[in-house]
Each structure stands twice: as C-alpha cells, then as structure tokens.
C-alpha cells in the first residue's frame with residue numbers, strides 16, 4: 001500500500017529507546033526512534049531532548065525496548081479476510097493425510113456444544129481414501145458436519161448436514177459452485193457476529209507484526225463502513241473492488257487510495273480484482289502445457305477472462321483511477337494478464353503468478369507490473385505441481401527468476417488458503433519446504449532480505465519520514481534464520497506493532 005498521510009488527529013508521540021533499526025547502517029547499534037504525528041520523525045543515539053510539546057516529553061510515551069529490532073510493518077498483499085475470520089474458528093484439518101485422519105482431527109477439535117461442526121482445510125487430491133459422508137456419519141451420528149477444502153473449491157458433508165442444507169449428492173462431496181453455496185450457507189453466522197470475528201482477525205494479524213492487508217474478499221468495500229460501528233481494524237485495509245461493485249464505486253467518485261466513506265482512516269479503497277483463470281488444485285489454472293488426462297475442465301484449464309473481456313475492464317478501471325489486481329495462476333493466464341496491461345498501457349499486479357513462461361519474466365519489470373505471490377502455496381502444492389505440471393516445473397513458483405528479471409515482488413498468504421502470517425510466507429520463500437523433505441526447487445528460493453522487503457510492502461528499512469507502521473521483534477531475522485532455520489523464522493515472536501504510531505499489539509515492551 002502506498003504511504004499515507006498522517007491522520008488528522010495523530011496519536012501522542014512514542015519514543016522507542018534502544019532499538020536496533022532494521023536496514024539502517026550499523027543496524028546492530030541501539031538507537032532511539034521517535035514516532036510522532038503518525039510518522040517516524042527522528043532516529044538518533046539519544047532523542048530524549050527531542051520530545052515534542054511545550055513541556056518536552058509531557059505527551060510522549062517513552063518505551064524501553066531493550067535492544068529489540070524495529071522492522072517496517074508487515075503487509076499481507078492478498079487476504080480474503082471474512083473467509084479467514086470464519087476459517088480460523090473452524091476445526092483445522094490441514095494436517096490430515098487421509099479422510100480417516102481428517103475425521104479424527106474433527107472429532108478431537110469439535111466443541112462439545114456446537115450444533116454444527118465446521119471444519120476447514122482438507123486436501124483430498126492425494127489422499128488414499130475418499131472423503132465420503134459415511135465416514136462422517138460413522139463418527140458423528142446425527143450431528144451435522146461440514147468440512148471445507150483448503151482451496152475453498154470443495155465441501156464434504158455428513159448426512160445430517162446434507163439434510164439440513166438440502167444437499168442431494170449421495171457421496172456428500174461437493175465441488176465448485178455447489179460447494180461454495182453450501183460453504184456460504186453453513187458459515188452464515190450473521191453480519192454482527194462475522195464483523196466481530198473480522199476485527200478479531202485483524203488483531204491476530206497485528207500480533208504477527210502486520211500493519212496492513214489487501215483484502216480481496218468478494219464483498220463490497222462498504223462492508224467496512226458497517227464494521228466501523230464495532231471498532232477500528234487493527235491493520236490498515238486496502239479493500240479490493242470486484243467488478244460487481246465497480247460501477248457503484250465509480251458513481252460515488254471513489255478511487256484506489258481514497259478512504260472508504262464511513263469506515264475510518266485505516267480503511268482505503270483497494271485495487272479492482274479481476275480473475276483470468278482458476279486454480280492448480282482444481283486443474284482450472286490456464287496453462288500452455290496440457291494437464292495429464294483426465295483433465296476435468298479441459299486440457300489447458302479455464303480462461304475466465306479472455307483478452308477481449310479483460311482489456312475493457314482494465315481500461316475502465318485505469319480510466320477511473322483504480323489500481324488493478326489480476327488473478328492469474330497458469331503461465332498462459334499470466335501471459336494474458338501481461339498482454340492486457342501492455343495493450344491498455346496501465347500498471348497493476350498479477351496475483352499468484354504460480355507459473356511464468358521464460359519470455360514473460362522480464363515483462364513484469366518492463367511494464368511496471370508487481371508480482372503478488374504466496375510462497376506458502378509453493379511448498380503446499382509441490383506434490384500437486386509434480387502431478388499436474390510435470391512438464392513445467394522449471395517455471396513453477398519462479399520467485400528467484402522473477403526477482404532476477406527485475407520484478408517487484410509482494411508477499412501474501414491468500415488466507416484462508418494459508419494462514420495470515422507473513423513470517424510463514426517469508427520462511428516459505430527462503431526455504432521451500434514445510435516438512436522433513438529437502439527444499440523443492442531450491443534454485444527458486446529468495447534471499448531473506450528480498451523476501452522480507454517483499455513482505456514489508458517493498459520497504460527495505462525503517463526510515464525518517466515513513467509512516468509509523470512498524471513492528472518490534474526480539475532478534476534480527478537474519479540471526480534467527482542462521483541459528484534456527486526457516487522454522488525458527490516462522491515462529492518469530494512479535495513484541496509490538498504500531499500503525500500510524502498507535503499500538504495495535506503489545507507483548508513484552
């Protein structure tokens with residue numbers, strides 16, 4: 001997200017004493033950092049004399065940070081926040097290696113009083129057994145159970161849930177539109193409850209050092225105005241605009257970067273979201289090479305927005321002052337997206353870019369198009385890639401190649417597909433494995449500094465003049481990685497987070 005002007009009613013100044021400033025020369029030296037008016041206003045050896053106000057320091061908070069490391073705030077560039085807020089309350093079955101294991105995890109995690117057991121995160125593509133409703137019925141009897149797949153494209157229901165939600169499919173396994181409709185019905189807890197969950201999810205993000213997200217939820221940005229009654233989100237939000245709400249946004253004179261009316265200063269209008277293809281998991285990503293048969297959606301996947309439809313949308317968005325985030329996963333889809341940017345002459349972001357042709361790598365930099373990538377997908381989908389993209393593994397999740405070709409990278413989670421946790425994304429980018437196996441295509445690792453910068457919205461350092469969106473961690477990430485590897489980096493604890501100089505998380509400073 002671009003740097004924002006300070007809010008009209010800035011927070012009191014905060015003097016952070018004895019912090020190690022990430023990216024500063026001699027970064028190991030402890031310094032003072034003064035935050036005031038929503039900005040980083042000074043970095044120096046001893047700033048106690050610089051405190052603002054008629055009586056210096058009267059309105060300032062002085063925090064002894066004890067050598068903590070001050071980082072730019074982390075920004076998750078791709079989140080579906082409402083779905084994440086709901087998913088983090090469901091029983092997590094991501095670890096299940098079979099349908100039976102998933103049922104065990106559900107039985108262990110289900111709260112006794114819940115009238116409906118909701119699970120999240122199954123990945124059945126490589127399971128030895130089928131997710132079938134009989135398995136759920138055998139364990140849960142007449143208790144309704146709904147389990148949503150990790151990629152949100154499938155749902156698995158017990159007989160009691162099938163009866164409650166009118167599901168006719170005898171296996172209890174639904175895919176695509178039916179699955180999404182069922183997921184929406186089963187997860188419908190009502191706006192007041194969901195809004196509270198959403199704000200709690202932003203607080204959980206702040207506890208991981210997150211100061212901003214791009215929310216690409218399929219919902220009108222105005223939903224944030226309704227939430228404002230419950231409080232302010234703990235992170236800045238760029239609220240994406242799906243084409244369904246673009247006319248309304250244009251009619252209201254809104255552009256990307258504007259405040260969403262009524263939603264408070266942290267919530268801005270984000271990019272227009274356009275979707276060119278599907279996903280790898282459902283074999284709907286649009287690819288140059290054919291999928292091995294049977295390819296349920298056709299040999300090359302699905303082109304949802306061909307150039308003749310994409311270009312007018314890009315043109316309209318650009319003409320009205322909107323940034324654009326174009327979902328493109330397969331290499332053919334990425335090429336279509338880049339062709340669109342080139343034809344229209346606008347810039348924007350390609351979301352995912354999970355497979356990129358050699359000749360397209362350099363076009364990101366040349367066209368000024370950002371590659372918004374989710375490194376956790378590379379490690380979660382390594383087996384799927386081996387199975388479905390065997391002929392194109394050299395161009396799968398090509399982060400190092402994109403970086404070498406000059407592409408500006410941003411990291412995200414695509415939560416709820418992966419957890420809303422930039423430390424997980426950074427760890428997955430620097431070491432492409434989340435299990436005991438060796439790194440997958442390690443030649444595509446990113447160096448830590450590159451990954452961290454991409455996770456900090458492109459900010460390489462904390463500098464005077466920046467928005468006071470910062471996070472405090474106990475040790476330099478490079479030292480954590482060197483001592484404990486990617487897993488230690490993934491578990492990085494966050495001591496404090498400030499957005500515009502206001503504490504949004506505090507634990508130990």
Ligand SMILES: [Zn+2]
Nearest residue numbers: 078080216414
């Ligand atoms: Zn997404």
